[in-house]
Amino acid sequence: MVKQSGILLLIAAMAVISACGSNNGNDSNGNSSSTNASTNGSSDASANESQEPAKDPVTIKYLTYTANGGQENTLKSMVEAFEAKNPDVKVDYEVVPYADYDTKLTTLISGGQAPDVYELGYENFRKYAGKDLLLDLTPIISADSSFDPSTYKKLAYDAFNYNGKQMGVTESFSDVVLFYNKDLFDAKGVKYPDASWTWKEELDAAQKLADPANGVWGTYSPFQFYEFYKTIAQNGGGVFDASGNPTINSQANIDAVQWMIDKAEKYKVSPAMNDDTFSQPDADLNAFMSGKIAMARFGIWNFSRFKDAKFKWDIALEPGNTQKAHHFFADGIVASKDTKQAEAVWKFMKYFTSDADSVNKRIAAGWSVPAVADDAVLDAYYKQAPPESKKVVIDALDSLVLPPVGPKPEKWGELQAAVTEQLDKAKFGKISVKEALDNAQKSVADLLSK
């Protein structure tokens, strides 16, 4: 028979171990995957080294996420080309999926294992720069006569300037535009969208194009934080005013969110707000691919996904209300403040972001749009069709909105969560849009006051 004291002991032990187990579980998972990955990386590197025993090259560590999911080989060939040109530098790179990237990087940095050079999106760049973790490149840039910042698109280059210090180099950018199914437009005899369209024309067209009996939606845009900050900008609103105070519950914002909901609930040209199918990952992209959506706001990184669509499609600038606004996402690479290989790192950064060789590889593989200024270089990119109107990708930059990181970049994650929670409530009609944005305004103000 089981002894009473035995059970007591067992339970006490279980309580202690399991209470802390969940944290440790996460840690040990993170660690074990990192050791696996890095052993893979280093075995690659050592295999390379054995081929060239003459020199004693320095090794720099590079951490990246944009290569994940299909561009690993492009990255590999870019790194190999760089190493061929710079035999004194070896790049030990590691590709991490975007969803785990920030966690992994944070863990590496807190463990004193920061990679020498790594990739950051604009929002995270603000956070890491604010924490004083990045190498200030300004002195290196001014000392390097072979480097010319005007090689890059100014907007994208300046995105990696933090308080007057250049702390990263832009690598590529992407934006979001209006994708449309030409066949559906032709079938209903509706004119294709163009730059002059506003929300009103979009709605008119959507009402003609929507075909509920066949499950065809007139227009689609996701309902989440990123869509929120762009849509309010299209109505002249914003998350922050010029001096960084939150303005989430402004009338312009309320009207814009109401419009997002009305498209679904009032005009029925978009899937219902509680449509469970569209809550599944990639359901919207799949629906467009199967010809069930006439117009949709999607990121340009989806071009290759629709390459084999059974219908003709193209892109246009997004309709706005009082003004145009388009997402702008810049990815750049930064150097760790503690790197001992600043020189090698700088060579790699230059090569990776603007060398003709790596830029061409990037375009040929359809990876992303390199943020270089020279239109001749980008010509190859423009020529890749579909879509035919590829220049729209560049035109959209005239009306870009950056993610509203706000005065406290380290609170970005919480800010998003706070607004999203209220958007969720408004979405299900629990509370009015005004109440939701009033609540969001209050919680963001609280968040920033701490």
Added chain:
Amino acid sequence: MVGQRNWNRRMAAFVFLLPAVLGLIAFQLLPMASSVVVSFSDWDLLSKWTDIHFIGWSNYAEVFTNEKSYMSIKNVFIFLIGYMPVITVLGIFLAVLLNRNIRGMKLYRAAVFIPVITSWVAVSIIWRWLLNGQSGVVNYLLSLAGIQGPIWLQSEHWAMVAIIFVSIWKDIGFVSIILLAGLQDISDDYYEAANLDGASAWSQLWRITVPLLSPTLFFIVTISLINSFQVFDQVLIMTNGGPAGSTSTIVEQVYRNAFQYNKMGFAAAQSWVLFGIIFLVTIGMQRLQRRWVVYER
């Protein structure tokens, strides 16, 4: 001589235990101890050790004043209220059924146990499909019975119900197999004697089975309690804490604060509060145990 032999045996035991103990110290005890220290600091994972400020009890105060944090504690108690009674009663019922002597019983027992050994990730993803409000099987079956099913995972009220339901489905096998072991430990003599005395099946259940099963029941209730306080996987995958935070749980908040919001100090404080809650509840269970748990010998 005798002393020497004893000493050698102790040394041998020590040497054999050393690797396990070192692992325990390095990967369990040290992190636990350091999390106590971290819970009084504002460490953000990124700053150097020298830049850490100690901020006293304010992380602990925030656990109870921060709305997201105390809502997550409340949600865990809602989960418990829905989960515990159902899984205990259903578990006993299923264990009694599985204790019968009929053909193919091993197959039934295996079937009941399969969800337990399936990964939470797979289970959560499958159930997300099954519970789909428009095209899910669950709502289709309900519609056959003339019931209009809710959009389970998109509704502030039904999302938690769905989480509880799936958790019961997954854990019921474990509960009933342990209870089955307890049932098989009860000697047939009692039932024979009761039959001779003309006791009804109902009073046999209440006066023989339940009292003699009570040590096992106590074990099950305690383990389930501790597990429920740590609901995480199913929540993260099925609803990601939503909609509008209605399925957010303590461990989910610990994870978010630690690894997404860079508030390691606050997350450490939250996990120690969670430990405190589990500790108190377990002590409470121990006290109550004397009232209802019967040990045969």
